[in-house]
Amino acid sequence: MTFQKELSCGMLYVNIxxxxxDCQILLSGGSRPHIGCTVLAVPRPSLSGDGHTSATSSVLNVTGHKDEAICRYLAEKAAAAYGCIVCCSGGFHVDHITEDQICELMSALDEVPLETYQKSQ
Known part of the structure; x- marks a missing residue:
């Protein structure tokens, strides 16, 4: 499944x-797509005890890259939704990205149709 969305700061691509x-996710976009981070997420029962599924993750970052937030978010969300191990790698680069553009990017990640993909496979 491929998700893409045009943002004010560039295109976002998510390939699942x-x-x-298990599941492999490649996240890329912006002006210089790259591999800046890899996150491995494993589903587990939520620590709140509410019966929901959450995830625990491990992270490998390339020095100087700030892609952990987006890769971790997507990996953990997918692991909880799919109930399987998820590896998310990638990078989204924009020179001088603003706080508003970061918020726009994070909001776009909420639009990735994880539940739809899971049910159709």
């Missing part, structure tokens, strides 16, 4: 691939 029972 099932790998057996």
């Amino acid at each position: 691939l099932r790998v057996g029972e």
